[in-house]
Amino acid sequence: MDQPATRATATDVRHLCGEILDWKLGAILELNPTTEDVAAAVAWAGGHDELGEEGHPLEGRAAQVYDVLTADEFGDEQE
Secondary structure, eight states: OOOOOOBOOHHHHHHHHSSOOHHHHHHHHHTOOBHHHHHHHHHHHTTOOTTOTTSOOOOHHHHHHHHHHHOOOTTGGGO
């Protein structure tokens, strides 16, 4: 019997992503992703997706997490 997907906690996200800006952590947690969603997004962001170029694109929450991970921080250059 399949286990239900586990929702990612802040600890999970930090473990999977490594160093992550606080605003990105908050944005990811607001999406209520599973640990699998975060792991898939991290793999794609790092260019280590298991599906390769012929694979399926990310969808759903994994795609949203990927968008957050790859987003630039606004205002960084003006400080």
